Amino acid sequence: MTPDPWRKAPLIAGNWKMHKTPAEARGLVRSLLGQLAAEPAAEVLLLPPFTALEAVVEELGGDTRVRVGAQNCHHEAAGAFTGEISAPMLAPLCDYVLVGHSERRHLMGESDNVVRRKLDAVLVAGLLPVLAVGETAAERSAGVTEAVVERQARAGLEGLAIGEIGRCTVAYEPVWAIGTGATATPDDAAAAAAVIHRVVAELSSGEVEVRVLYGGSVTPANAASLLSAPGVRGALVGGASLRADEFAGIVAAAG
Numbered sequence: 001m002t003p004d005p006w007r008k009a010p011l012i013a014g015n016w017k018m019h020k021t022p023a024e025a026r027g028l029v030r031s032l033l034g035q036l037a038a039e040p041a042a043e044v045l046l047l048p049p050f051t052a053l054e055a056v057v058e059e060l061g062g063d064t065r066v067r068v069g070a071q072n073c074h075h076e077a078a079g080a081f082t083g084e085i086s087a088p089m090l091a092p093l094c095d096y097v098l099v100g101h102s103e104r105r106h107l108m109g110e111s112d113n114v115v116r117r118k119l120d121a122v123l124v125a126g127l128l129p130v131l132a133v134g135e136t137a138a139e140r141s142a143g144v145t146e147a148v149v150e151r152q153a154r155a156g157l158e159g160l161a162i163g164e165i166g167r168c169t170v171a172y173e174p175v176w177a178i179g180t181g182a183t184a185t186p187d188d189a190a191a192a193a194a195v196i197h198r199v200v201a202e203l204s205s206g207e208v209e210v211r212v213l214y215g216g217s218v219t220p221a222n223a224a225s226l227l228s229a230p231g232v233r234g235a236l237v238g239g240a241s242l243r244a245d246e247f248a249g250i251v252a253a254a255g
C-alpha cells in the first residue's frame with residue numbers, strides 16, 4: 001500500500017501567477033509567516049513565479065510550515081527550448097509543480113497530452129505534481145462538466161504506476177470561477193471531486209486516494225464551506241494568496 005495523501009492534512013496552495021518581484025515576494029513571505037499559526041492544521045504551499053522561487057526559499061529559511069512549488073515546467077529535462085524551465089532545474093528549489101492550470105491550457109494552448117508530458121517530467125524529477133482540471137463556462141452550459149473533469153483527470157493519470165498516482169494532487173478549478181468572484185457551490189465542488197476520486201480509484205484499483213483541491217475565487221469568507229465539501233481536501237488560491245492576511249485566513253479556515 002502506498003502512502004495515502006488523502007488522510008494527510010488539507011493542502012492550501014497559493015498560486016501567485018505573474019505577480020511579485022523577488023523583493024515583493026520576500027515581503028509577502030515575511031508577512032505571511034507572521035500571520036500563520038505556530039502549527040497550522042493545513043499544509044501550506046506557495047507557488048511564486050520562477051524568478052521569485054529562490055527569494056521565497058531563502059526568506060522561509062527552512063520554516064517547515066510552508067512548502068514551495070512552481071506554477072509550470074517544460075516537459076523535456078533540457079534542450080533548445082528558449083525561455084523554458086525544466087523540472088530538474090526546479091528540483092533544488094521546490095517540492096511541488098502545478099501542471100495544467102487553465103491559464104496554461106486555454107491561454108497558452110496546452111493540450112491534455114502536453115499537460116501529461118509535464119506531469120511525467122515532474123514525477124521523473126522527484127517532485128510532486130498538482131494537476132489542475134476544470135470546465136469552461138461554455139462546457140458547463142453544455143452540461144459536460146463531469147465529462148471534461150473526467151477526461152482531464154484520466155489523461156493526466158492513466159497509465160501511471162500506483163505509487164506515482166499516490167504522489168499526485170488534483171485541483172478542480174472551474175474556469176468560470178477563476179478571478180471572477182463567482183465560486184462553485186460546495187455541491188459543485190463535491191460532484192467534481194467525486195469524479196476525480198472515482199477515476200483515481202479505477203486507475204489505482206482502489207489502492208490510493210489523492211487530495212482533491214478546489215480553486216476559483218476562494219476567500220477567507222467562503223473557504224470553510226468550500227473546504228467542507230465532501231471529497232475536497234484543500235484549496236488552490238489565486239488572488240487572495242497575494243495578501244498575507246487573506247491567505248492566512250484561508251489557511252486558518254482549513255483547521
Ligand code: 13P
Nearest residue numbers: 015178179216217238239
Ligand atoms: P482566483 O482565486 O483568483 O480565482 O484564482 C484561482 C486560481 O486560478 C488558482 O490557481
